[in-house]
Amino acid sequence: MPLKVVTRSVEETRALGEQLGRDVLRPGDVVVLSGELGSGKTALAQGVGRGLEVDAPVVSPTFTLVREYQGTTTKLCHVDIYRLEKVQELHNLGIEEQLEESVTLIEWGEVAASALPSERLEVRIAVGAGPDERIIELVLLGESWRRRSRRLAEIVEGFAPDEDHRIPEGSS
Numbered sequence: 001m002p003l004k005v006v007t008r009s010v011e012e013t014r015a016l017g018e019q020l021g022r023d024v025l026r027p028g029d030v031v032v033l034s035g036e037l038g039s040g041k042t043a044l045a046q047g048v049g050r051g052l053e054v055d056a057p058v059v060s061p062t063f064t065l066v067r068e069y070q071g072t073t074t075k076l077c078h079v080d081i082y083r084l085e086k087v088q089e090l091h092n093l094g095i096e097e098q099l100e101e102s103v104t105l106i107e108w109g110e111v112a113a114s115a116l117p118s119e120r121l122e123v124r125i126a127v128g129a130g131p132d133e134r135i136i137e138l139v140l141l142g143e144s145w146r147r148r149s150r151r152l153a154e155i156v157e158g159f160a161p162d163e164d165h166r167i168p169e170g171s172s
């Protein structure tokens, strides 16, 4: 079963990313961020940047496709393939050369799943009941991620459980 977090603000989504960046992610990791336009993929990436203590604010890489940042212990490579015409072009972005020394975050990465390493963390973001609610699933693919499932579960447990986010009956 995938791990699930419900966030109720952009800050909370950033906080999840920050914890991933600080406690879980390490060079060589690939994280796929999926979810519709405006769901919060970049917000989560901003949190990761914070957790890795990168040298500049993380901004959307939509028009550049790839942005790189230097953190204290690793680089962050933030990729947005929304405007990629063909999956083959992924090889032209030069992210493979950086893979081992970076944490690589790929927005819309599910589109190119076949071209990505089989060991990866998938962060799937869906818009929830209210405009600021997001349902975030963490899908652990491969042995290196399964080994980190305990740590990830602890982080997930640090967020308010799903039930707390429900609007009490009769309150509307």
Ligand SMILES: Nc1ncnc2c1ncn2[C@@H]1O[C@H](COP(=O)(O)OP(=O)(O)OP(=O)(O)O)[C@@H](O)[C@H]1O
Binding pocket: 007, 008, 009, 010, 011, 012, 013, 035, 036, 037, 038, 039, 040, 041, 042, 043, 044, 060, 062, 107, 131, 132, 133, 134
């Ligand atoms: N719980 C939440 N988590 C994340 N973002 C939220 C939340 N609630 C509201 N928002 C808002 O949703 C928007 C998310 O934008 P963001 O750029 O992160 O999305 P995105 O998935 O990267 O979009 P795109 O596909 O265009 O790159 C922001 O305007 C943010 O303020």
Ligand SMILES: [Mg+2]
Binding pocket: 041, 042, 043, 060, 080, 107
């Ligand atoms: Mg984005």
